[in-house]
Amino acid sequence: MSDRPDIFTVGELRAAGHVHKDLRHEIRDNLIAALAAGRDPWPGLFGFSRTVLPQLERALIAGHDVVLLGERGQGKTRLLRTLAGLLDEWSPVIEESELNEHPYEPITEQSRSRALTEGDRMRVAWRHRSERYVEKLATPDTSVADLIGDVDPMRVAEGRRLGDPETIHYGLVPRSNRGIIAINELPDLAERIQVSMLNVMEERDIQIRGYVLRLPLDVLVVASANPEDYTNRGRIITPLKDRFGAEIRTHYPIELDDEVSVIRQEGKLVADVPPVILEILARYTRALRQSPAINQTSGVSARFAIAGAETVAAAALRRASVRGEDQAVARIIDLETAVEVLTGKIEFESGEEGREQGILDHLLRTATAEAVRAHFQGLDMGPLVAALDGHTTVTTGDQVTAREFLENLPSLNGSSLYDKIGERLGAQNDGQRAAAVELALEGLYLARRISKESDDEETVYG
Secondary structure, eight states, X not given: OOOOXXXXXXXXXXXXXXXXOOHHHHHHHHHHHHHHHTOOSSTTOOSOTTTHHHHXXXXXXXXXXXXXXXXXXXXXXXXXXXXXXXXXXXXXXXXXXXXXXXXXXXXXXXXHHHHHHHGGGOBEEEEEGGGGEEXXXXXXXXXXXXXXXXXXXXXXXXXXXXXXXXXXXEOXXXXXXXXXXXXXXXXXXXXXXXXXXXXXXXXXXXXXXXXXXXXXXXXXXXEEEOOTTTOOSOOOOHHHHHHOSEEEEOOOOSSHHHHHHHHHHHOOOXXXXXXXXXXXXXXXXXXXXXXXXXXXXXXXXXXXXXXXXXXXXXXXXXXXXXXXXSSOBOOGGGHHHHHHHHGGGOOBOTTOTTOHHHHHHHHHHHHHHHHHHHHHTTOOOHHHHHHOOSSOOEEEOTTSOHHHHHHTSOOOTTOOHHHHHHHHTTOOSHHHHHHHHHHHHHHHHHTTSSOEEEOSSOEEEO
16 A cells, blocks of 8 residues: 555645546546556456456446346455455545545535635545445345435434534435445345435435435445346346446356366465365366256355365364374365255255255266366376275275375385376375375276275275
């Protein structure tokens, strides 16, 4: 963050050559400057570069209010929050102004009076761009007073006349003047509350209890919503939808790498989770989104894979703590713990009652098999299959350490297969090598080349 400008009065602001821009010109100029310089205006967003982001950039350059439509967990809120990065880092306001008015253009009666009496001596304050982005989660109990404002009975009781503008307590939208207001889950607003937004969106003024306050608000309204065929809680009324200049559909990541990047960025992992584990979780999530047994209108959120990665990491840390491992590294065996706790994050189609766990297990096996083919294709697993000759077995489990697992692997009679397996996955330590060999064993089982028996404590390949 750069230092706050050392300017304290309107006179100093004019002397410094400051030029006032309205909000839409400010966003447009900063966006175009970033694009021209090759800077990414959308840090931390994956999978939207050729679809959503070009549409959003065109909408902002055109100066449109925007509504994002998409299923849960598609990154709508994160995308809206990045809009604050398109604002000037510091912006001048009239000091103690309730509506963050620009010193050159006061809009309330009180500020205009101050401008006339104080002139160039009027005090200036500075707002950081982070203070100019306001987010409101729409809930059914949201009132007009919350968004627009209402008469303040305490000010009336002090003796002010009822028509005095100073009796008004402004809501969230007027207080967001010269900034961005984001309304999450817009259809959850009651229809009468949505009606109160119409003047703000079109005429840029507000009406409170019959007062028509001609306040030329300078605010960008952005919103998120689930598609109408999913949400049963409400809808965006037609006049309000018509006032949004752009309606943009979001989507889940199209490329596998983007899905993995989202998990890696958003997951708060308390242990080392090898890339192949994240890849399997990403493949698993994508398989769920394509399964006819899953209710696709509700979507399979990216939070599913993120929570899965965090659970897998927690299982690794728990094992390391209990068994005294130096390094906590997640392995294939830990994926089963994720499935056990994630069932509630999925909505199944009617008629699938009782089959939920079987469906999840099957899709996890499918995702694991895909990862095995992607990484071990062309690698001869014959020596490992031969070593498991019906008498020799390999035991693993969520309480088996990586060192114990590796020490109990059968000898391959001089073959370097274990090293090759580790190299394919870039293994750097015992935990990562154990994860790689476990994946190879699981792949052989899924290919029906070896057997597998599991109970609550251990899994035996043989």
